[in-house]
Each structure stands twice: as structure tokens, then as C-alpha cells.
Amino acid sequence: MTTIAPLPDETLAGRVKWTLHDYRAIVGQEFTHLVRQPANFAWGLGFPIVMVLLFVYVFGSAMDVTGEGAGVDYVAYAMPGMFAMTMAFGFTNTAWAVAEAKQKGFIDRVRSMPMASSAVVVGRNIADTMHAAVDLVVLVLIALAIGWRSGGTFGETLGAFALLLWLRFALIWVGVWMGLLVKSVEQAGNLFAVAFPFGMVSSVFTPPELMPGWLGAIAAWNPVSATATAIRELFGNPSSAGTSWPEQHAIAAAVIWPVIITAIFLPLAVRKFKNLGR
């Protein structure tokens, strides 16, 4: 019998090195998935594209978001909302992938191996954030095609995209936690019922002040609204800032909300992962 001794990783430096190595292996795996499943990627983008068509062309003509008449500047208003909504919905993909890895025994296999078991979660996070960046590029191309433009400086535009990924990054922890929480992949699929109001009860497509008072308040304080409003400011797109604090300080809110989300859901996800051994 040939025994293949694994490389030693007892020193701290060795552990860090091999942990990063594990993360890279898992990220590599996720990217192979992306390449192997172009259809999935296309379907994932299909939804926002349909939403663009629906909102911009079906409802958009009746929307008066700027107070200058129905339909005016709606593309410029809706597209940043679209970007934010796609980032918001992304956590369901994360949850689904984690639930599948759990159900198929992949997580168990990895936990029985001498690797850094955090790689499943952290690798997932890195891969999903990168995936989101690719989603954004495609969405921006679509937006440019239908006439959306960023009026901000290069730095502001870049800052807006950074805020979008920052939101997505924070929501990945929600996805990991929920993916570990649900009993099956099918249940993970149902999470869209949670994601949908979360994405839509916001300033993504309509200004919160046009909604009934209580709903408008929820929409105004929704983290997705904060990001949508912040990037509208940075892109120099028409916005509909109401009077609430997050609408008045959208950029600050778009930075802070993901911090709060991460502070809550990262520990929850880690604890859930550790409790798999209970």
C-alpha cells in the first residue's frame, strides 16, 4: 500500500498558506461550474432582463418618478434599481448552492478531510462575489444598450459598483446561513418568496413616497433602497430622495447596512456550520 503523506501544515504560516490554497481550489470549482453551465448563467440573467423589459417598457411609460411627467427618465431611474435588485436576489443562488452541497454530502465529505472546512463557505463567498461582478458587467451592457448612462466621474461610477458588490457580499452570509438552515434544495428554491418582497419593497422601481405610508417607510429603510439611492447619486441619475435618514444619507446607509448584515449573519452562518457536528 502506498501511503501519500499530506504536506505538513502545522506551523501558523503553513496553515494560512494551505487555507488559502483550499479557498482557491473551491473558487476554481465554482468557476468550472460557471463555464460548464452557461445555461444556468443565462437563466440567472434572464430574470433581470425580463424585469427591465417589464418595468421600463410596460409600466415605465406610466411612471412619473421625477415629477416631470410619466415616462420621463425612467430608464435612468430604473436601471440603478435593477442593478441593486439583482445583487439583492443573488443570495438565493448562494443559499441554493449551499443547500445542494449539504444535501449531496459534499459538505460532509469536505468536513471529513484534513482541509480547512471554512473553505466551503469562504470559497463560496469569493466565487459568488466574482459571479456577481460578471452579472453586473452583463447588466451594464444591457443598460447601456437601452440608453442608460452614468453621469458621475470615473471614481464615482467605480464607487457605485463597489457599493453594489458590497451589498452582495453582505447578503452572501444570509444565503450561506439560509442554505445551511433549510432541509433540502427544494426548500432553498422557495427562498425566492422571501427575496422577492425584499427586493421589490424598495426604491428599486418606484419611489417609496409614492407608496402607502407604512409600506413607504419599510421601503425607505430597506437596505436595497439605500444602495439603489446611493448609486443613483453617484451615477448622477435621477433620484427620488424622501425625507427619511437613509434616503438623505444614502451613501452612508449603503455602506453601513451591509456592515450590519454581515455582523449579524456571518456569526450565524459560522455557528450553523460548526453545529453541523451536533
Add this chain to the structure above:
Amino acid sequence: MGTTTVEASNLGKRFKDTAALDGFDLTAEAGTVLGLLGPNGAGKTTTVRILTTLLRFDTGRAAVAGFDVARDARQVRRRIGLTGQQTAVDELLTARQNLVLFGKLFRLNKTRAGERADELLAQFGLSEAANRQAKGFSGGMKRRLDLAASMILAPQVLFLDEPTTGLDPAGRREVWDAVEGLAADGTTVVLTTHYLDEADRLCDRIAVIDHGRNLVDDTPAGLKRRMGADRLEIIAADQSDLPVLREIIAVVADGETAVDEGASSVSAPVKEPVAALTAAATAVRDKRLTVADIGLRRPTLDEAFLELIAKEDQ
């Protein structure tokens, strides 16, 4: 017989208000195949999950490959392989990509991971399918790939949780051959199964578990022996022959002769099966009788198992 590679004593594990394991003991000698047999919910999977460091336990102690499962989990993980109930291969990757990925996660460098993948593909008869996506594989091929993935570090102890559940007969045979090959190379195998023929064929020892406790720990032959002697059985072609056949069998019987009129059969335990069979067959011929069947019945592992479980439940 060499050293003990798996040793668990007095394992206890509760899930809320049910005791999954209740003072379970288990030992496996190096290089042997140990079968863990029991009905659903008996505690088989819980035992495997504890021994592979996936699950904490409440009482007792367990050591695998010389390391304490609770205290030295990392050392244990370097020396074991696990194939769980589901095939935990990535179906979107090719067979080779799967093995390279797991090789990297077992912390082989890129070159070594590639070499090892090719070795294992050859060993498990998957070389030709190496560059095909695993999702197109048959159940048996997926299982073999799964086994290959758990063999990357040539583990001292391999844990297989129901390795052939859901496979067709050809797939089961493929997996059996693979497991036999590994055992022949010196790997200690601990496997759980519902299938008694599988345990009979693969295992050196069988531990029967029910309600989280040990029922029996024996060799397959020993387990069958507990069922008592072989029986000689004659099935009559004509019911009216039963009394005559009863007399014939009574001559060679080593115990009480039983007549089952419904099945038209007469049977009795015998001490020297072949001599008894020959004598009875000769007697049948001499009396110019026609019988439907005459033969020896060995107790099967199924009977031994069902009997054990029934006794336990009484």
C-alpha cells in the same frame, strides 16, 4: 492479525429525546472488512459519522488509526476516507476534475494531484471516462468515482455508508470488486449495509446493531452457525408420500423431524449433511418414490439476522 485500527467503546449519542447510540462498542483489526448491519434507524450512520469526525458524541471514546476522534480530529482526517450515502462527487465536473479537486483539497500539489487522479482512474476502471462529466455516469460508475475520491490519500481506514444502496446488480458487483481490491491491499474497511449477501461476501466480521446497542459481533459463518445445523429437506411430489418420507428422514436426523403439510415438505437437522443427503436419496430411489425436491438447506444470513432482531424485540 495485526493491530486494532478502529476502536470505539461505550459510545452514546442522543438526538433530542431519542438515543441513537446507547453504549455501542466496535473494533476492527487492521486490514479487515467490518460490516455494520442493522435495520433503519439502528445507529449505523450515526456510528460512521462519529468515527469520521463529523459528529460529536456524548459518552464513551473512539479511536481511529491510533488517534482519538474527539481530540485529534485532524490527525484522524488524514488517515481516513469516507464515502457517504449520497455520492458526493461534483456532477458538473469530469471524473478527472473531481479527483484533481479532491486531491488539491487533500493538499497535494497540482502535479501530484493530477498524477494521483490518473492512478485512481486506472485503478477504478474509469480511465476511458476520465474526461466526461460525472452527471452522465451510471450509478456504479459514480460510486466508483466516489470511492476513488475517498482513496486519494490511500487511507488506513475507509468508511463506506451503504455503498451499494440504489445500485443495480452490475453496479453492486463493480463496487464489491473495488472494495475487495482495497481490502486486499491492506485498507481497513468499515461498511454499513442492509444487504446480508453483501455483508456475507465482503466482511471478515459483522457487528449487528439495533436500537444503538450491540446485538452480536461475529464472522459471517459464525453468525450463520448461531442458527444451528444444516437441515435436510424433501419436498413430496405426492402428499400421500409424506409419512414414508418422514421415516426416511428420521433415520438420518439429528433432532426432531418436522412435517409441513402445506408445503408438502419434511425436514430435519442433520449432523453430517452430505452423508445424510446421500443416504436419504438412496432410500428414496430404493422405495421407487418420486419427489419434487431433495436437498440441504443452509440457514441464510437473512434468517440469522431476522431471528436476532426478533429476539431483541421480544
